[in-house]
Amino acid sequence: MDQPIVTLRKLRSVELRTTAPAESTDFYTDVWGLAMVERGDEGAWLRGTGDEHHVLQLTAAEQNGLGRITFAVATPADIDEAARRLELRGVPIVAGPGPTGEISAGYGVSFVDPEGRVIQLLADAYAVTRMYRQEAVPVGVTHVVLNTVDIDAAVAFYRDVLGMRVSDWSEHQMAFMRCNSDHHSIAFNQAEWTAVNHVAYEMPSVDHFMRGIGRLRHHGVSPMWGPGRHGPGDNTFSYFSDPAGLVCEYTSGIAQVDEDRWLCRVWRRVPELSDTWGTAGAPSAEVRAHMAGVPDDGAFGTRPDLRELARR
Structure with missing residues (x-):
C-alpha cells in the first residue's frame, strides 16, 4: 500500500462560502467571539485566541458551501514531497506547491478530494501572539x-x-x-x-x-x-x-x-x-x-475537468 503523502499536524483553518458575508462577519466577530484580522469587499479573515493567523475565512458566494480546509504541515520540503506523491497518485492539484501569496503567507499546495472539496496543506504561515481575553470566546x-x-x-x-x-x-x-x-x-x-x-x-x-x-x-x-x-x-x-x-x-x-x-x-x-x-x-x-446544507460540487462546479481526474 502506498504511504500517505504527508504527516498532518493539525487542522488550521476553514474557508466558508457564504451568501451573507457582511452579516456573517458581524455575527462571528460581535456575537460568536472571533477577532477581525482583515476585511474586504468579498469576505473576511477571522482569528481565535490561539496562535493561528486566522481560523475562519468567509468568502462571498451565490450559494453556501465549503471553500477549503487547511491543515498545518511541518516544512516546505514536506509540501514539495506531498505534491510529488499527489501527482504519482493522480490527485488533481489546483495550486502550488510554492508560496501562496495569500494573507497568511506560507508555502502550500492545494488539491481536490474525490467529491470536489479543496484541501490545502500549509507550512510556514504567519503565526500570531496568543490572546488573553476574559470573555468566553473560541480558541x-x-x-x-x-x-x-x-x-x-x-x-x-x-x-x-x-x-x-x-x-x-x-x-x-x-x-x-x-x-x-x-x-x-x-x-x-x-x-x-x-x-x-x-x-x-x-x-x-x-x-x-x-x-x-x-x-x-x-x-x-x-x-x-x-x-x-x-x-x-x-x-x-x-x-x-x-x-x-x-x-x-x-x-x-x-x-x-x-x-x-x-x-x-x-x-x-x-x-x-x-x-x-x-x-x-x-x-x-x-x-x-x-x-x-445544499448540494455542493466544490471545485467541480468551476472546473468540471477535475471531476474525471479525481475519479481515476
Missing part, C-alpha cells in the same frame, strides 16, 4: 463535519492519502477521523449529497462553553441543539445557525487519543449516546435541515 477551529455521498470512499481517501486515522464510528452513518491526539478533526456523515455539515470551535473549558452560550442568548441567539455532550469524542456541543444558515458549534473537552491504547469503537445511534448528559434531546428537523 480556534477544532473540527469540521462533512456530508458525503459515499462514506467508505471518503474515509479511504483521507486515511490512505492524508494519513488520518479513524477514531470511532457512529454505526455506518458517521466516521470520526483524527490527525493528532484530538479524537477528530474531520468527521464524515453519510448523506444524500456532498455539503459542509458544520464547523466546530473550541472553547477552553466547560465553563467557557456555557458562558459562551449565555452570551449568544443575550444577543437573542438560541441553540438549535444543545447544550449536551456527545458519546463519540466525549465533547460538549451546542449548535447554532449563522446569518447565512451555516451551522457553527461551540465545543469543549474533546477526548484525547493515546495511539498505543486507543481502540476504535462502533457507537449505536441512540439518544443516550448522542447526548450522554441527556440535556439536549433529539436533534430537531430544523437542525437536521441546516446540517444537510
